[in-house]
Amino acid sequence: MSTDLATLRQLAHLSRLELDESKEEQMLGDLNKILNWVDQLRQLDTTDVEPLVHLSHEINVLRPDEAHNSVSHQEGLRNAPRKDSDYFRVPKVLE
Numbered sequence: 001m002s003t004d005l006a007t008l009r010q011l012a013h014l015s016r017l018e019l020d021e022s023k024e025e026q027m028l029g030d031l032n033k034i035l036n037w038v039d040q041l042r043q044l045d046t047t048d049v050e051p052l053v054h055l056s057h058e059i060n061v062l063r064p065d066e067a068h069n070s071v072s073h074q075e076g077l078r079n080a081p082r083k084d085s086d087y088f089r090v091p092k093v094l095e
Contacts, residue, residue, distance in 0.1 A: 002032045002035065002036075003028065003031055003032060003035065004028075005024060005025075005028060008024060008027060008028050008031060009024075011031075073086065
């Protein structure tokens with residue numbers, strides 16, 4: 001299975017891609033390599049192969065999500081560039 005330059009340009013148009021004309025031949029070669037590889041996969045007999053859901057049997061071990069205060073209110077305000085008593089001061093966003 002192989003494609004020609006006209007098919008490549010049509011695919012680029014449908015995909016809304018702008019291909020550099022100097023690289024079209026390289027792109028065409030790469031596309032044909034991919035299509036040939038897929039054609040090789042299509043020829044394999046996979047009748048007794050179970051579908052693969054995950055690539056590995058590893059299971060993520062996550063810590064429990066527990067809320068706690070790691071920084072006090074005063075420590076949080078200590079490094080603020082601008083503050084007003086107990087609040088951060090930020091520039092006005094809406095007019």
